[in-house]
Amino acid sequence: MTKHVLPELPYPYNALEPYMDEATVRLHHDKHHQAYVDGLNKAEEKIQEAREKGDYALIKHWERELAFHGSGHLLHTLYWENMKPNGGGEAAGPIAEQIARDFGSFAVFRAQFKAAAVAVEGSGWAILGWNPKFNKLEILTAEKHQNLTQWGVVPLLTVDVWEHAYYLKYQNRRADFVEAWFNLINWDDVNNRFSKLAECKCI
Structure with missing residues (x-):
């Protein structure tokens, strides 16, 4: 059997400072x-x-x-x-156009995504994904990541809000962590994933 291996980080361990220690x-x-x-x-x-x-x-x-x-x-x-040094800012390119179409504006998307991430009970994730059946972007939360999903949704962007993702720096201030995380989003990666959906006729 082919073994799964831990992928190397695409940047040095300290590259996400000061937002992630x-x-x-x-x-x-x-x-x-x-x-x-x-x-x-x-x-x-x-x-x-x-x-x-x-x-x-x-x-x-x-x-x-x-x-x-x-x-x-x-x-x-x-x-x-989904993260990179000097990331963040507003989305650009095709994903920005789709965000505007499905959420009304980037500001509305950002507010909903942050609220969803902060509201996750216990350990879990907030996810921006593409639903090919509904032909639109969805913001989903996974409180037990093996259970909660919409079948067929392709994840494009996610933030880990399990406490191990932020507790050393932010203690119990999850909202502060999520706010800081927005400065790390790799929109190039999100756009690349979104573009591949068109190639496979999933969009």
Whole structure:
């Protein structure tokens, strides 16, 4: 079986200062994200063992582990790529046009996205995704990332609001963290993901 590996950060650990501190980035990437990669590999190994033995007594458990760790790995990978040093500002290009079409303005999108992120109960994510069935952008929240979704939605931008993403610098001030995170958004990455939807005729 091909093993999943922890992707390297696309920038140095301290590159997101002052909005995100180096210590948090190291802990978040090297420990928390690595744990999802390890858990995903283990779940896939156990499911392969079950297939080989024809013994599915624990399949419910391992499928849950697959969903939890797989979702964590995918969302964290998106999260790191969605940020860059000297990022932020208003969206530009095709994604800006779509945001204006679906939300009315960038200011309205920003206000709704921040409110959604701050309102997530416990640990979770806020996500901007494209729904090809509804033909529009959606802001979604995932309080248990393996459970809450809209089927078919393609995530384009996400912010991690689990406490491990901000607690060392911001303590319990999630709203301050989300406000600072807007200065790190890599709109080039978001536009690239959005453009690929047109290539696959998903838009």
